[in-house]
Amino acid sequence: MVVLFGATGYTGRRTAEAMVRRGLRPVLAGRSPGRLTSLAQRLEKLGFGKLDVVTADIGDAASVRALIGRGDVLVSTVGPFIRLGGPALSASVDVGAIYLDSTGEPPFIRRVFEEFGPRAQQTGASLITAFGHDYVPGNLAGALALGSSGGRVHRVEVGYLIGGTGRSPVISRGTFASIVGLVTEQSFTWRAGIKPEPTGSRMRTFSVGGRDCPALTIGSTEHYSLPRLAGRVGLPEVDVYLGFFGPAARALQLSSRVIPALLALPGARSAVRRIGQFAAHWIAEEPDPSALAQVTSHVVGTAYDAAGTALAQVRLESGDPYQLTANLLAWGAQRAAEHGVSGPGALGPVEAFGLPALEAGALQAGLRRV
Numbered sequence: 266m267v268v269l270f271g272a273t274g275y276t277g278r279r280t281a282e283a284m285v286r287r288g289l290r291p292v293l294a295g296r297s298p299g300r301l302t303s304l305a306q307r308l309e310k311l312g313f314g315k316l317d318v319v320t321a322d323i324g325d326a327a328s329v330r331a332l333i334g335r336g337d338v339l340v341s342t343v344g345p346f347i348r349l350g351g352p353a354l355s356a357s358v359d360v361g362a363i364y365l366d367s368t369g370e371p372p373f374i375r376r377v378f379e380e381f382g383p384r385a386q387q388t389g390a391s392l393i394t395a396f397g398h399d400y401v402p403g404n405l406a407g408a409l410a411l412g413s414s415g416g417r418v419h420r421v422e423v424g425y426l427i428g429g430t431g432r433s434p435v436i437s438r439g440t441f442a443s444i445v446g447l448v449t450e451q452s453f454t455w456r457a458g459i460k461p462e463p464t465g466s467r468m469r470t471f472s473v474g475g476r477d478c479p480a481l482t483i484g485s486t487e488h489y490s491l492p493r494l495a496g497r498v499g500l501p502e503v504d505v506y507l508g509f510f511g512p513a514a515r516a517l518q519l520s521s522r523v524i525p526a527l528l529a530l531p532g533a534r535s536a537v538r539r540i541g542q543f544a545a546h547w548i549a550e551e552p553d554p555s556a557l558a559q560v561t562s563h564v565v566g567t568a569y570d571a572a573g574t575a576l577a578q579v580r581l582e583s584g585d586p587y588q589l590t591a592n593l594l595a596w597g598a599q600r601a602a603e604h605g606v607s608g609p610g611a612l613g614p615v616e617a618f619g620l621p622a623l624e625a626g627a628l629q630a631g632l633r634r635v
């Protein structure tokens with residue numbers, strides 16, 4: 266059984282549609298019976314048949330646990346994950362389910378790998394976090410570069426770069442809320458082990474189609490999974506950069522140096538959260554579809570030796586990042602339900618599904634190699 270928790274949100278609705286288009290019949294789960302019923306009716310009108318709906322609220326842990334049993338697949342799009350993601354994760358670990366989510370939030374990813382992963386090893390649960398635009402493409406590009414480097418790799422660097430954005434915002438209110446939540450939280454990188462560092466503390470410029478794209482560091486699943494893929498050969502350094510900020514990148518990088526000091530002031534964290542919640546009212550729940558249709562996402566994975574020479578580079582491209590997220594979650598849920606995943610614990614996308622299957626699934630989801 267596949268359960269989609271958060272089905273009534275923006276990403277959830279798009280994921281529900283991607284799932285039924287693949288022939289899946291997910292149970293639609295969420296906190297609002299009215300919104301669940303109208304989603305189920307809309308999908309039925311589109312010709313996908315009548316789906317089951319179940320009410321569950323993260324404030325009632327038993328209702329979340331009742332959604333799934335051992336071996337079921339739970340896909341969660343209930344975010345911001347730092348604030349709302351824990352109950353679905355805990356429930357999946359407790360019952361021994363296969364869990365996938367749409368987070369992109371470094372502190373949540375860190376909890377999945379470091380806190381919940383070891384518990385999942387004991388219960389037989391499999392946890393595949395951040396299985397969307399953030400951060401499947403970088404795991405794939407990084408693993409492919411690692412595999413074709415033909416030498417001793419010292420560092421893998423991944424860049425996520427967005428093109429085609431105009432004046433209309435191309436993020437949902439839910440994504441905005443997740444980004445705001447990150448301002449007050451520590452991120453990390455990989456230097457022969459996970460090392461804490463603020464989001465955006467380092468910057469570099471990537472070239473995409475002859476255009477310069479400034480990008481800032483962020484903690485993601487590549488930091489956990491690529492060193493494991495490198496095995497005994499080892500991978501001392503992993504860096505992941507996001508290039509979504511355009512000319513604001515430099516200011517954001519400078520602010521990442523002052524923010525930790527400011528946040529140490531009494532009341533600063535809750536003030537930032539309140540300002541963020543207030544500002545979210547100006548962001549539409551759904552991004553403008555015509556603006557999203559113009560967006561191109563480029564992901565570059567490069568393997569370097571210890572002298573800084575590039576050994577291999579893999580470039581991937583997709584369109585609308587939300588459609589890619591929905592398609593990836595739908596593919597991952599179906600693959601997990603029909604073939605299982607590689608084993609228990611917290612798994613990166615390549616570890617969970619294997620490189621050939623993930624590469625084929627990502628292509629079906631709209632991620633092509635260029």
Ligand SMILES: NC(=O)c1ccc[n+]([C@@H]2O[C@H](COP(=O)([O-])OP(=O)(O)OC[C@H]3O[C@@H](n4cnc5c(N)ncnc54)[C@H](OP(=O)(O)O)[C@@H]3O)[C@@H](O)[C@H]2O)c1
Nearest residue numbers: 271273274275276322323343344397398399437439440443
């Ligand atoms: N990794 C990526 O590339 C990627 C891509 C897309 C989205 N995301 C992330 O996915 C998350 C969702 O984004 P979105 O745009 O879909 O946001 P959204 O529209 O606000 O959806 C949030 C969902 O959480 C549900 N929810 C909130 N409180 C709940 C509670 N107490 N109990 C049960 N469900 C609850 C909402 O239910 P209601 O419908 O009843 O309000 C809604 O279904 C965000 O964290 C976003 O950053 C990541």
